[in-house]
Structure formats: C-alpha cells, structure tokens
Amino acid sequence: MVTDKPDEKTIWQWLDAVPDPEIPVISLIDLGIIRDVQWRDDTLEVTVTPTYSGCPATRIINLDIETALRSHGVEKIALKTQLSPAWTTDWLTERGRKRLEEYGIAPPQPAGGPSHCPLCKSDRVERISQFGSTPCKAQWRCQECLEPFDYFKCI
Amino acid sequence: MGDNTLVLGHRVSEWCGVAPVLEEDIALANTALDLIGQTTLWLNLAGEVEGKGRDADALAFRRDVWDFHNVLLVEQPNGDFGQTIMRQFLFDAWHRGYLTALTGSSHTQVAAIAEKSLKEVTYHLERTTDTVIGLGDGTEESHKRMQSALDRLYPYIGEMFFKDAVDEAMISEGIAPDPTSLRAAFDSLLDEVLAKATLTRPDGTFAHKGGKSGQRHSEHLGHILAQMQWLQRAYPDATW
Incomplete structure (x- = not known):
C-alpha cells in the first residue's frame, strides 16, 4: 500500500524495468510506446500507443504494465490507448537501438533497410x-x- | 472500412500454413493480422457511434451477410497465389488513397484510426507492388497467371470508387472524402505498376456492385461468415 503518490519520474523508472514481451532485451520505454504518465486524483493514468494495430503483444503489454505498477503498490490504474500521433520507430531510444543490435536485431534505419549485419x-x-x-x-x-x-x- | 478489413483479413488468413514459401506465409499472416487489428479499431468505433452496446466482436460475429458493407473485391476467393496478390494490390492501392484522405477527417477518431492504419497499409502496398511487378514480369507461367488474375478482378475495382447516399452524408460533414475523387490517382498508379509488370489493363468499364450497399453480396461472403462465425453462433459469449 502506497501512502504517498510516487512521483512521475519514479513511475517512468518502474516502467523502464518492464521488458517488451516479444523482444525482452528492450524495455517498454525503449520501445517508445509509453506516451504519458499522470496522476488524476488517486488514479494513475498511463497512456500507451500500440506499435501495430493487430499486434497480439498489446494485451500482454497492458497486463505487464498493470502487474508492474501493482507490485509497487499502485492500486488504481487507468490505461489509456492513444492512436494519434501514430507510433513511429523514431521513438525508439538510443539505448534501445543499441540493445537491439547487440541482441542480433538490426535497428530501424530511415533508408528502409539495415545499414549492416548485426552479427x-x-x-x-x-x-x-x-x-x-x-x-x-x-x-x-x-x-x-x-x-x-x-x-x-522502420515506420 | 471495418467490414472491408475484416473480410479481407479473414480471406488472407486462410493462407496461413499453406502459402508457397515460408516467407510469403509469414508475410500474408502479418498482413491479415494488420487488417484484423484495424478491424477492431473501426468496428469498436462503429459500435460506439451506434450506441447500442455492440463492440467489435458483436459486429463481426453476429451480423449476417446483408448487414455487411464490404466491397465485393475483398470477398473474392483466394484463387492461386497470384490472384491473392493481385486482389491485395488493388485493395491496397485504393485503401492507401482512401486512408490518406481520411487522415484529414473532421471526426477525430476516424482521423486517428486512419493515421494508424495508413502506416501499415503503405507497407502492404509497397510489398504487393513489388510482387505484382515481380510475378507479372517474371516467367511465362507467372505472367499468365497474373494477367488472368487481373482480368478476373478488374470488374471489382469500380465499386471502390462508387458514391452512395452514405458517402454523400459523410462528404457533407467532412468526415470522409468523395470516393470518385480518388479514382484518377488510383488509375495512374495502376497504369504505372501494370506497365512495369508487363501486364495489360483490360478493356471495359463494367463494375460489379452490391457489396458496399449490402444488397447483393457474392455467394462467397456467406461461406466466409459460416466459417468465421459458427463458434459464436453455436456457443454465444463463449470464452476460454
């Protein structure tokens, strides 16, 4: 049970520890899908944007966010889906790109293809x-x- | 929009596990997945606007043929791989144009769904354009098959650009574009791609209609729905 509301910076750090369910070397923050974190009274509102409209990981991601926040004692959570502006790979963090490459996945390039073999x-x-x-x-x-x-x- | 993506998404998913090569199998399944994802967005919005408590699942699984408003093109059978790719290319080309226009919709949710879908559909069109060119300008056999796919599907293009009373109402509210205004850009893309694919555009302007209005679907839609809906029909509200 959290008596004081943790500040937003702390919450971003908690979410940064939640791995992407399909590419666990990067976090949800690296992926750039968490768009906003805000307290509304005693409810924590987290705004999430889907990567692809049909991505089956979206539901798991929402569940993982909830589980992580609950484990830190947050009780009231509202997950908001935001479609616009549409997710773009420009929102991947530099750290996320590096981690992808180390893992063997070539990070997105504006040219539309990988610049080199990650191996x-x-x-x-x-x-x-x-x-x-x-x-x-x-x-x-x-x-x-x-x-x-x-x-x-790269989208 | 939601019925188009639902029916085509289901059709394309029929390739899952049986496509000619693994890479194409994965590509088709991913395309179907994008379309079904877009369907969820569109049909949830439709249910919300309707205000009768129906969500995307209710609209997808509990309507019968005459309540579907997809164009006839998307319910056409898969045929061979060439026919599937040609159908997808023709749809993608229309879809991208229509979604681009919808991003400027006066309805913010419509504009947001269009913006999201457009990224995926642009990618689909890139692939189908390449594949139509590759197969059209390929071997004698692949060329022949692509030409016959085009000949067969060509009469289904017109309906996508046909304007009805619903369009008129949406145009006047600034929600959606005039479909007829998108034809010229579609035609020039088609000509450009067909030229590279060494395919010949069929003569004639005849267009099969009746899907968008729901009045005269082809026999194929009933078969699709029978397969897609049987579980929800037999066991309403079934969950696992």
Whole structure:
C-alpha cells in the first residue's frame, strides 16, 4: 500500500524495468510506446500507443504494465490507448537501438533497410522478406557471413 | 472500412500454413493480422457511434451477410497465389488513397484510426507492388497467371470508387472524402505498376456492385461468415 503518490519520474523508472514481451532485451520505454504518465486524483493514468494495430503483444503489454505498477503498490490504474500521433520507430531510444543490435536485431534505419549485419557488421545485406516473426520485424540476410537476421521495420 | 478489413483479413488468413514459401506465409499472416487489428479499431468505433452496446466482436460475429458493407473485391476467393496478390494490390492501392484522405477527417477518431492504419497499409502496398511487378514480369507461367488474375478482378475495382447516399452524408460533414475523387490517382498508379509488370489493363468499364450497399453480396461472403462465425453462433459469449 502506497501512502504517498510516487512521483512521475519514479513511475517512468518502474516502467523502464518492464521488458517488451516479444523482444525482452528492450524495455517498454525503449520501445517508445509509453506516451504519458499522470496522476488524476488517486488514479494513475498511463497512456500507451500500440506499435501495430493487430499486434497480439498489446494485451500482454497492458497486463505487464498493470502487474508492474501493482507490485509497487499502485492500486488504481487507468490505461489509456492513444492512436494519434501514430507510433513511429523514431521513438525508439538510443539505448534501445543499441540493445537491439547487440541482441542480433538490426535497428530501424530511415533508408528502409539495415545499414549492416548485426552479427559480422558487413554492409553486404539483402532482404529475404518484408515481414518477419512479429509485426515489427522483417527478414534479412548477410551475404558475407550468410546468417539470416531480423530487421526492426522502420515506420 | 471495418467490414472491408475484416473480410479481407479473414480471406488472407486462410493462407496461413499453406502459402508457397515460408516467407510469403509469414508475410500474408502479418498482413491479415494488420487488417484484423484495424478491424477492431473501426468496428469498436462503429459500435460506439451506434450506441447500442455492440463492440467489435458483436459486429463481426453476429451480423449476417446483408448487414455487411464490404466491397465485393475483398470477398473474392483466394484463387492461386497470384490472384491473392493481385486482389491485395488493388485493395491496397485504393485503401492507401482512401486512408490518406481520411487522415484529414473532421471526426477525430476516424482521423486517428486512419493515421494508424495508413502506416501499415503503405507497407502492404509497397510489398504487393513489388510482387505484382515481380510475378507479372517474371516467367511465362507467372505472367499468365497474373494477367488472368487481373482480368478476373478488374470488374471489382469500380465499386471502390462508387458514391452512395452514405458517402454523400459523410462528404457533407467532412468526415470522409468523395470516393470518385480518388479514382484518377488510383488509375495512374495502376497504369504505372501494370506497365512495369508487363501486364495489360483490360478493356471495359463494367463494375460489379452490391457489396458496399449490402444488397447483393457474392455467394462467397456467406461461406466466409459460416466459417468465421459458427463458434459464436453455436456457443454465444463463449470464452476460454
């Protein structure tokens, strides 16, 4: 039970410890989907924007946010879905991009494709498919080390 | 909008597990997923506006054929892979134009859903454009199949640009664009892509209509709904 309302900065830190359910190396904050955190009286309002409209992870993410906040003693939580402005990969944090690359997923690039292979760093890469194992990824292959790898789509 | 994405999303999902190669299987399933996600947004809004307590699930699973307002194009059978891709390309090309216009809607929720969907649909169109060109300008066999897909689906284009009384009402409120105003841009994109795909645009202006109005769906929609709705019909409010 929380007697004092934790300040918003603390809540952002708590949410930063919640991993993305599909790519657990980055947090929900890294992903850029938490748009706002605000107290309204004794209710904590968290504004979340979906990555893709049909992404099945959205429900899990909402559940994870609630679970995390409850574990810190927040009792009244209101999750607000915000569609506009639409989520863009520009909102991925620098740290998130780095973590993706270390994990073997090429981070999004404005050019529309990965700049290099996240494994061997060669820039000789080719696209296998515009889509991948989750709505946010596409499949690419390195022509140097021949490994296929995921690319985080740029939208 | 929600019925178009629902019916096409269901159709495309029928490829899941049986597409010609794994990458295409995944691409089709992802496309279907985007469309079903958009359906949830549109149909929840429709239920809210209607104000009778129906949500997206109620609208998707408990209406019969005559209450659906999707265009006839989206309920056409998958056929071979080429026909599925051609259908998707024609729909994507219309969809992107229409959504772009909707982002300027006077209705803020409509504009927000359009803004979200547009990103996904732009990506779909990129892929189907490439694939139509690749297959049209491909082998003799793939070219032949793409041409016959185009010939078969061509008469279903007109309905997407047909204006009815609902459109008139929405135009006057600034909610949605005049569908006829979007035809020229669609045509020039079509010409450009078909030229690169070495495909020939069929003659004729005949357009099958009746899906958007709900008055004359093709026989295919009933079969889609039978498969999609049977569980909710047999076991109303079933959950797991």
